[in-house]
Amino acid sequence: MTSAAPHLPETVLIVDDDPEIRQLLRQYLEVAGMRPLLAADTGEARATLQQHPVDVVLLDVMLPNESGLDFLRWLREHTRVPVIMVTALGSTIDRVVGLEVGADDYVSKPFEPGELVARIRAVLRWAPARAAGAAAMVASTIHPVAFRFGAWRLDTASRELRHADGVLVPLSTSEYRLLTVFLMHPRTVLSRERLVELAHRRALQPTDRxxxxxxxxxxxxxxxxxxxxxxxxxRNIGYALDADVETMSADA
Known part of the structure; x- marks a missing residue:
């Protein structure tokens, strides 16, 4: 009888310049059965990523020499590792920019240990689905799809949004994801919670605007x-795309 392979602890790279916070986070994650790796800046983080496989990165926004957002851009260019941003309480702009650059979730300081661990586990659950979705998107380039709505057309292969007058409108990653969600649910009222779940694969915080x-x-x-x-x-519910949506081949 073959025994099951032992479960390996999830490896979390903590990138924070505050030594007390790094040690506190390490204790939280060790108690939760995870394997924390510590980095005081982005230089140490890059070195750690070259030496160890990492399941998720817990990344502070405010770092010396190079900001967490700049490091997130580098991560998105070179890796697919999930990233949770750590922001100051009430720093909405950091959250929005982080999501647009490619963060998977965020947590605000000060945070509860249970919430932090739950967010890490949620991101890890979503990671395989994101990988499968990326593979499906690559496959779809063989038969690319376009959406036509109102005077607009969105090509999902090139991610180009174009108006009927020929003007090309650039979209951030966050804007593209959100628009795609609306186009797949036309004339349907979607709550803020549902939009966050579909577009960003995370839960909505009570004070999140x-x-x-x-x-x-x-x-x-x-x-x-x-x-x-x-x-x-x-009002008090969410948003809806009030337009008929036509799906077609991107070559049409």
Whole structure:
């Protein structure tokens, strides 16, 4: 009878310049059965990534020499490792920028140990689904898909958003994900919680208003007024894309 392979602890790279926070996080994760690795700056973090396989990175925004957001950009260019940003309480702009650059989730200081561990485990659960989704996107380039809605067309292979007058509108990663969610659920009211779950694969925090900011930015991209024709705000519930959506080959 063959015995099952032993479960290996999840390896979490903690990148924070505060030694007390690093040690505190190490204790939290060790108690949770995880394997923490510590880095005081992005230089140490890069060296650690070259020496050890890492399952998730816990990354502080405020770091010496190189910011956490700049390091996140480097991570997204070179790796697919999930990243949870650590932000100051109430720092909405850091959260929004982090999500646009490619963070998988964020946690605010001060944080509860249980919440932190739950977020890490949630990101690890979502990681295989993201990898499968990336593979599916690569496969879809053989038969690329485009969405046509109103005067707009979005090509999912090139991620190009183009108006009928020929103007090409650039989209951040966060904006592209959010718009795609709306296009796959036309004329459907989606709560903020559901939008965050579908677009960013994370849970919505009670005080989190980043989704409202992202909707505002997307409206600006699509030349939509605050009470726009494309995006409808349903008070105390969420948002809806009020447009018929046509799906076609990107070659059409």
């Amino acid at each position: 980043s989704m409202d900011i992202q909707i505002h930015r997307l409206r600006q991209r699509l030349r939509d007024a605050s009470d726009g024709q494309l995006f409808r705000t349903v």
